[in-house]
Amino acid sequence: MTMTLLAAxxxxxxxxxxxxxxxxxxxxxxxxxxxxxxxxxxxxxSGKSTLLHLMGGLDRPDRKGGGSITYDGRPLDRIRSNDLxxxxxxxxxxxxxxxxxxxxFTVLENVLAAAMILHGRFGFMRKRAALEGRARELLAAFGxxxxxxxxxxxxxxxxxxxxxxxxxxxxxxxxxxxxxPTGNLDRATGETIIxxxxxxxxxxxxxxxxxxxxxxxxxxxxxxxxxxxxxxxE
Amino acid sequence: xxxxxxxxxxxxxxxxxxxxxxxxxxxxxxxxxxxSVMGGFGDMLKNSGRALIGDVSITYQPRGFAHYDDLIAxxxxxxxxxxxxxxxxxxxxxxxxxxxxxxxxxxxxDGPGYARVTNYAQSLWWxxxxxPMTKDTRREDPRLRPDYAARLREYEEAGxxxxxxxxEDPEPHAAVVLGIEIGHFNSRQPEGWYDxxxxxxxxxxxxxxxxxxxxxRPMDARGLxxxxxxxxxxxxFEIDNSQVLIRLDALQRMLNMDEARRIAPGGSAGSFVRRVxxxxxxxxxxxxxxxxxxxxxVTSVLVRGRGADQVPRLTAVKxxxxxxxxxxxxxxxxxxxxxxxxxxxxRDKHATLIGAVEKETVLVMFIFGVISVTSxxxxxAIFWSMVSEKTRDVGILRAMGAGRAGVAWxxxxxxxxxxLVGAVLGGVAAYSVVWNxxxxxxxxGRAFGIVVWDPRVYYFxxxxxxVVWWKAAIVLGGGALASIIGALIPAVKAANMDPVRSLRxx
Numbered sequence: 046m047t048m049t050l051l052a053a054x055x056x057x058x059x060x061x062x063x064x065x066x067x068x069x070x071x072x073x074x075x076x077x078x079x080x081x082x083x084x085x086x087x088x089x090x091s092g093k094s095t096l097l098h099l100m101g102g103l104d105r106p107d108r109k110g111g112g113s114i115t116y117d118g119r120p121l122d123r124i125r126s127n128d129l130x131x132x133x134x135x136x137x138x139x140x141x142x143x144x145x146x147x148x149x150f151t152v153l154e155n156v157l158a159a160a161m162i163l164h165g166r167f168g169f170m171r172k173r174a175a176l177e178g179r180a181r182e183l184l185a186a187f188g189x190x191x192x193x194x195x196x197x198x199x200x201x202x203x204x205x206x207x208x209x210x211x212x213x214x215x216x217x218x219x220x221x222x223x224x225x226p227t228g229n230l231d232r233a234t235g236e237t238i239i240x241x242x243x244x245x246x247x248x249x250x251x252x253x254x255x256x257x258x259x260x261x262x263x264x265x266x267x268x269x270x271x272x273x274x275x276x277x278x279e
Numbered sequence: 280x281x282x283x284x285x286x287x288x289x290x291x292x293x294x295x296x297x298x299x300x301x302x303x304x305x306x307x308x309x310x311x312x313x314x315s316v317m318g319g320f321g322d323m324l325k326n327s328g329r330a331l332i333g334d335v336s337i338t339y340q341p342r343g344f345a346h347y348d349d350l351i352a353x354x355x356x357x358x359x360x361x362x363x364x365x366x367x368x369x370x371x372x373x374x375x376x377x378x379x380x381x382x383x384x385x386x387x388x389d390g391p392g393y394a395r396v397t398n399y400a401q402s403l404w405w406x407x408x409x410x411p412m413t414k415d416t417r418r419e420d421p422r423l424r425p426d427y428a429a430r431l432r433e434y435e436e437a438g439x440x441x442x443x444x445x446x447e448d449p450e451p452h453a454a455v456v457l458g459i460e461i462g463h464f465n466s467r468q469p470e471g472w473y474d475x476x477x478x479x480x481x482x483x484x485x486x487x488x489x490x491x492x493x494x495x496r497p498m499d500a501r502g503l504x505x506x507x508x509x510x511x512x513x514x515x516f517e518i519d520n521s522q523v524l525i526r527l528d529a530l531q532r533m534l535n536m537d538e539a540r541r542i543a544p545g546g547s548a549g550s551f552v553r554r555v556x557x558x559x560x561x562x563x564x565x566x567x568x569x570x571x572x573x574x575x576x577v578t579s580v581l582v583r584g585r586g587a588d589q590v591p592r593l594t595a596v597k598x599x600x601x602x603x604x605x606x607x608x609x610x611x612x613x614x615x616x617x618x619x620x621x622x623x624x625x626r627d628k629h630a631t632l633i634g635a636v637e638k639e640t641v642l643v644m645f646i647f648g649v650i651s652v653t654s655x656x657x658x659x660a661i662f663w664s665m666v667s668e669k670t671r672d673v674g675i676l677r678a679m680g681a682g683r684a685g686v687a688w689x690x691x692x693x694x695x696x697x698x699l700v701g702a703v704l705g706g707v708a709a710y711s712v713v714w715n716x717x718x719x720x721x722x723x724g725r726a727f728g729i730v731v732w733d734p735r736v737y738y739f740x741x742x743x744x745x746v747v748w749w750k751a752a753i754v755l756g757g758g759a760l761a762s763i764i765g766a767l768i769p770a771v772k773a774a775n776m777d778p779v780r781s782l783r784x785x
Contacts, residue, residue: 101678130677131680133680134679145675148672149289150285150288159679162676162679164280
């Protein structure tokens with residue numbers, strides 16, 4: 046087992062807006078070790094979220110000269126679409142600024158949805174009791190045991206983000222990718238959420254890459270990298 | 280798994296998918312109602328056509344063939360054949376009371392035998408009725424009147440035997456039974472019963488036929504007076520406006536087709552005998568002569584098969600009838616060969632009419648099918664809008680690891696459920712309408728004066744309908760399929776959404 050879990054080398058990503066090519070990442074390189082908490086600091090529009098999406102397999106680098114990303118030795122930029130789906134389901138947990146919970150599902154169902162996607166219909170049915178137990182445990186750990194049957198619309202912002210974190214952790218992913226997890230919360234709630242993430246990290250040694258523009262949030266990480274003009278610098 | 284859960288939630292939390300289900304429901308119901316009514320109409324025509332000719336007819340026109348009793352005995356000995364009866368079919372003319380007259384299609388039959396082969400007994404109109412017709416709520420049908428019952432029973436018996444006994448004349452007379460529409464002496468009421476302007480049973484009519492000689496050349500027209508025994512209603516206007524039934528023996532005599540004695544050359548061919556001419560006293564050679572009997576002839580034998588309602592069985596009865604006729608022709612040298620004789624099923628006889636109705640059904644179904652295609656576009660429009668609205672959900676699912684196929688299946692499955700719900704509801708709605716189509720029609724007539732199927736025009740007192748389960752299954756399956764097709768493009772759109780853009784969707 047190597048110490049490096051995720052390695053992004055010379056990542057380039059260009060978006061096309063109308064007739065104009067807008068380069069967002071211009072050769073970003075970042076390496077994340079197992080159990081490490083890396084905070085990516087950068088101004089708005091610096092490409093933080095794009096970097097996270099590429100690392101999480103939600104997007105791919107440019108076809109030509111787009112660089113490479115390897116996860117546990119596997120080249121994410123070259124694997125098939127199905128394998129990338131599997132990677133997102135099994136190895137990565139996403140936490141977004143705007144929570145991104147499914148509004149029609151209850152809190153418990155939102156957390157279980159991740160397991161449903163990973164295990165498929167029959168796998169989920171077989172392990173249903175165990176999976177449901179884990180989802181309840183996670184939600185209880187985040188202080189939401191009384192909210193299992195509620196819809197996201199009935200929760201506060203902090204509660205929604207806790208549900209999103211529980212969902213991200215449901216499949217016990219090796220890598221947690223958080224995109225401005227406190228960006229939509231008031232300071233106090235944001236601090237609570239970060240404290241909970243820190244406790245989780247202490248307890249489980251979870252690898253975390255957290256994108257933020259808040260230096261105080263970034264200060265909780267093991268390492269801070271800065272993203273400027275599409276490049277990473279320490 | 281997540282697809283099933285999301286489908287259930289989308290179904291119960293949104294109004295739009297219910298609109299899609301309603302669109303499918305309406306199209307399914309419309310198709311099913313039209314197919315059931317047209318199918319019922321077609322069945323009614325077929326049954327009416329079958330009612331007066333049986334299943335298969337053996338016909339040799341115009342001379343007819345002899346020894347038909349033997350043919351009937353051979354036919355009735357076969358397990359495929361239930362009954363057979365002789366008949367003569369010919370053109371004629373009738374003069375009616377009030378100096379009315381018209382060309383007719385004359386059918387000479389043996390009443391009881393004819394009733395065994397056809398639904399003749401049920402088709403006789405003037406007979407006592409215990410219960411009124413469905414729409415005759417005011418019980419105005421004269422056949423219901425108790426004071427007419429005895430007389431009507433006499434006419435019913437007279438109709439069955441085609442023999443009428445007049446009160447003033449103890450001799451039974453060969454009689455005729457006219458189609459109910461002949462001469463327009465009966466006025467058909469909206470409730471389906473007939474109000475006789477002139478009650479024809481008991482009246483005399485003149486029937487004319489043109490017999491032919493042994494070379495099929497027409498001879499002078501021959502007319503005879505017959506009392507009307509009853510009237511018959513088959514359900515086919517063309518038949519009820521032209522067909523006259525007459526007792527077989529009477530028509531045989533009119534057409535010179537009855538048993539007859541004639542003088543024929545006797546002895547062996549070319550043999551002559553010496554004989555003294557009593558007038559001249561001279562001896563001369565003459566060919567010997569003898570009396571021979573020509574057997575009675577008929578132009579047709581009508582056959583009723585066992586369980587010949589279905590086309591394959593009907594075809595089997597026809598084939599068997601043909602085979603039996605071949606054996607019969609081989610046994611009798613003086614009957615036409617099978618190749619000269621026409622073997623027709625009731626479907627063959629009414630092929631033009633049945634074909635027209637079947638083509639109309641196909642045409643109407645095609646038109647309504649095209650209209651139903653709109654349900655595909657309705658589902659497409661509704662799903663397109665829903666997929667757009669749920670773009671972020673697609674992004675969330677993709678971020679959690681859902682593949683393109685899984686996302687596409689979510690929407691296809693959703694379309695399938697909408698289609699199934701719509702199809703089942705449409706089936707239930709159609710079944711309810713078809714089951715109650717006559718009460719609904721009556722209510723429309725009472726409440727708004729809308730009478731679409733007027734029995735005076737459409738010649739049936741009740742709207743016919745029949746729900747055939749395989750047809751219902753096709754329509755229901757088509758409804759569900761239309762919904763899936765409608766959901767296909769939105770599903771592909773959802774599957775191809777860029778997850779990053781989807782997550783940023785506002």
